[in-house]
Amino acid sequence: MKLPALPSLLAAAWLLAAGVAAAQPRELERAARAEGQVNSAGMPDRWANWGETWADLKRLYGLQHQDENMNSGDEIAAMEQPGRRPGIDIGDVGFEFGALARSRGVTRAHKPANWAQIPDWAKDPDGHWALAYTGTIAFMVNTRRVASVPRSWKAVFDGDYKLLIGAVGPTAQANAGVLAAAIALGGAETRLQPALEKFAQLARQGRLLTDNPGAAQIEKLDADVFVMWDFIALDKRARMRRPEDYEILIPSDGSVTSGYTPIINKHAAHPNAAQLAREYIFSDAGQINLARGHARPIRIEHLNLPESVRGQLLDSAQYQSARVVYPAIWAWEVKKLPALWQREVLGAAR
Numbered sequence: 001m002k003l004p005a006l007p008s009l010l011a012a013a014w015l016l017a018a019g020v021a022a023a024q025p026r027e028l029e030r031a032a033r034a035e036g037q038v039n040s041a042g043m044p045d046r047w048a049n050w051g052e053t054w055a056d057l058k059r060l061y062g063l064q065h066q067d068e069n070m071n072s073g074d075e076i077a078a079m080e081q082p083g084r085r086p087g088i089d090i091g092d093v094g095f096e097f098g099a100l101a102r103s104r105g106v107t108r109a110h111k112p113a114n115w116a117q118i119p120d121w122a123k124d125p126d127g128h129w130a131l132a133y134t135g136t137i138a139f140m141v142n143t144r145r146v147a148s149v150p151r152s153w154k155a156v157f158d159g160d161y162k163l164l165i166g167a168v169g170p171t172a173q174a175n176a177g178v179l180a181a182a183i184a185l186g187g188a189e190t191r192l193q194p195a196l197e198k199f200a201q202l203a204r205q206g207r208l209l210t211d212n213p214g215a216a217q218i219e220k221l222d223a224d225v226f227v228m229w230d231f232i233a234l235d236k237r238a239r240m241r242r243p244e245d246y247e248i249l250i251p252s253d254g255s256v257t258s259g260y261t262p263i264i265n266k267h268a269a270h271p272n273a274a275q276l277a278r279e280y281i282f283s284d285a286g287q288i289n290l291a292r293g294h295a296r297p298i299r300i301e302h303l304n305l306p307e308s309v310r311g312q313l314l315d316s317a318q319y320q321s322a323r324v325v326y327p328a329i330w331a332w333e334v335k336k337l338p339a340l341w342q343r344e345v346l347g348a349a350r
Contacts, residue, residue: 037269037273039088048231075093089273092261092262095260096328096331115127121324131261137176138227138250140226140236141224151251162225163224165208183256230296231294250318256323
């Protein structure tokens with residue numbers, strides 16, 4: 001049965017005053033319908049299949065939507081200045097940015113109905129943030145260019161493969177690639193040197209590429225192995241002219257898992273709509289939408305994924321070599337990486 005829209009926003013205001021986390025689903029839906037809009041940042045249609053979730057929210061609850069393309073740091077900065085960015089209700093930020101957003105006082109707590117099924121490591125105990133999906137560093141290998149597919153960092157470093165890691169420093173994906181290599185070599189967030197030495201070796205040998213290519217460009221690049229988040233690699237392969245030429249795998253000697261969390265702006269113009277959006281994102285339907293976009297849902301162990309959707313993800317057995325990033329440590333250590341990369345890796349090729 002379709003619920004009627006409220007005649008005014010008075011009930012929505014009452015919900016906020018009473019504490020929305022305690023609101024009943026029907027009350028939250030009514031308040032969200034009254035607002036009629038949800039504005040996001042960093043959640044475009046193609047990324048992790050957000051577009052299908054926005055379409056569902058419009059179809060089911062009448063919520064209009066618009067997104068502003070921003071990175072995690074910019075989202076938090078914008079939320080800190082509500083007068084300049086009053087339209088951001090919800091944003092998608094990287095793992096290490098969830099706690100940062102809470103510490104800066106820009107987030108609104110809300111625990112969705114399936115809160116207990118989210119692993120403790122992947123959520124704030126008070127509900128300010130929680131990973132909706134994970135990303136694990138993977139290799140995408142051009143099988144037409146290689147005689148043997150490298151299945152480990154050791155194989156890449158010891159072989160003659162050309163490797164593309166992307167722009168280390170400004171790109172979270174490339175930074176995580178460096179950390180994944182360090183983990184495989186016995187390092188950690190605070191011990192990146194083993195990886196920097198190996199990447200410097202590749203740079204000296206002319207085997208390191210630092211572009212950030214689109215799907216169409218990948219097929220033209222002189223590279224054998226691409227270092228990417230698993231869901232990004234799967235999405236790019238799906239959009240290629242010859243997807244069968246690429247194998248995607250998690251390196252067997254080590255990788256790192258991070259993820260992204262939707263955070264609700266404390267100053268949201270449409271706070272109930274944002275909270276309803278978070279409810280939907282963590283519901284079975286919302287999690288399956290993410291899986292359709294090749295993103296690994298955080299509640300994957302509790303989902304009955306259709307076979308057609310499960311086939312768009314990597315086999316769970318491949319993730320045994322990956323460990324979760326330590327977000328608080330990495331958020332600090334990654335600040336040092338751009339200077340180290342320029343000096344010790346790119347400098348080695350000059």
